[in-house]
Amino acid sequence: MNKKILSIDPSGTGTTGICLVSNQHLEFRDFRSKNWEEHLKFIVELVREWMPNIIIFENTNYIYGRQHQGTVGLYKLIGGIIGLKYSFPFVQGIENIFVSAVKSFRGKVQRGDEKITNLSYQEGRGHGWKYQNKRINLHQIDSLVVYHLWSREHLPSQEAVEKEISELKKKKRLGINQQARLEKLKQLIDSFKIA
Numbered sequence: 420m421n422k423k424i425l426s427i428d429p430s431g432t433g434t435t436g437i438c439l440v441s442n443q444h445l446e447f448r449d450f451r452s453k454n455w456e457e458h459l460k461f462i463v464e465l466v467r468e469w470m471p472n473i474i475i476f477e478n479t480n481y482i483y484g485r486q487h488q489g490t491v492g493l494y495k496l497i498g499g500i501i502g503l504k505y506s507f508p509f510v511q512g513i514e515n516i517f518v519s520a521v522k523s524f525r526g527k528v529q530r531g532d533e534k535i536t537n538l539s540y541q542e543g544r545g546h547g548w549k550y551q552n553k554r555i556n557l558h559q560i561d562s563l564v565v566y567h568l569w570s571r572e573h574l575p576s577q578e579a580v581e582k583e584i585s586e587l588k589k590k591k592r593l594g595i596n597q598q599a600r601l602e603k604l605k606q607l608i609d610s611f612k613i614a
Contacts, residue, residue: 425471426569427462428521428561429500431455431492435462436558438566439469447550447559455492459499463506470509475569476500477561478515516568525564535567580604 428436435458437448450461466474478497504510527533529540537551538560548560555563587593587601 422473423469423471424473424475424566425466425469426562426566427474427476427500428558428565429458429462429476429493429496430558431458431490431494431496434556434558435496436556436560436562437465438559438562439471440566445550445563447555447562449556449558455496455499458496462500463503466503466507466510470507472509472511474500474503474510474513475565476513476515477518477521477565479518514569516565520568521561521564524568525560528564535563538563 422441424440426438426440432453432455433451435450437450439446439448448465450458452458452461476497479493501513504513524533528535528538539549539552541547541549548555548557550559550563584601584604587597587604590597593601
C-alpha cells in the first residue's frame with residue numbers, strides 16, 4: 420500500500436506550509452490568510468482531495484514568553500487539525516513534532532551540521548532554501564522538517580534495514596514471504612533518500 424503523509428506547519432494568522440509525501444515524491448504547497456478558519460478550510464479540502472493516511476503537524480508547547488494575537492488562532496487551528504481523524508475514516512493517525520525540535524533541526528541544516536537529501540541553503544540575495552533546486556519558503560521548509568523528524572522516529576535505522584537485506588541475500592533460496600520482505604526492505608531503503 421502506498422502510504423500518503425500530509426505534513427503541516429500550521430499558522431492561524433499567517434502562512435501555513437504543506438509537504439505532501441507519497442511514493443517517494445514530495446510536493447509543497449502553502450496557504451496565506453489572517454483568519455485561522457480559512458486555514459482550516461484549506462486543510463480540510465486538501466485532506467478530502469488528497470486522502471492522506473497520516474497527518475503530522477508542528478505543535479507548540481502552549482507556553483510562550485510572548486503572547487500575540489495569532490496565538491489563539493493557532494490553538495484553534497491545531498484543535499481543528501487534531502479533530503480531522505473524527506471526520507475522515509481514511510486518516511489512520513495524527514501526530515505532531517514540537518516547534519522547538521523543528522526550529523533547532525532547521526538551524527542545524529542551515530549551518531550544515533545536519534542534512535536532508537535534496538534540500539540546500541545558500542546565503543545571499545536571490546538564494547535561500549531550495550528543494551531539488553526549486554525555491555521553497557520557510558513554512559514549506561518547516562513542513563519538510565516535521566516530516567523528516569517524524570520519519571526518523573518511525574522508521575528503523577538505515578543500518579538495520581541494510582543488515583536485514585544482506586542477510587536475506589545470503590540465503591540460497593527465498594520463500595514467497597521472504598521475497599516480499601526483501602522487496603519491502605528495498606523500498607524502505609529508497610525512502611531514506613527522501614527523508
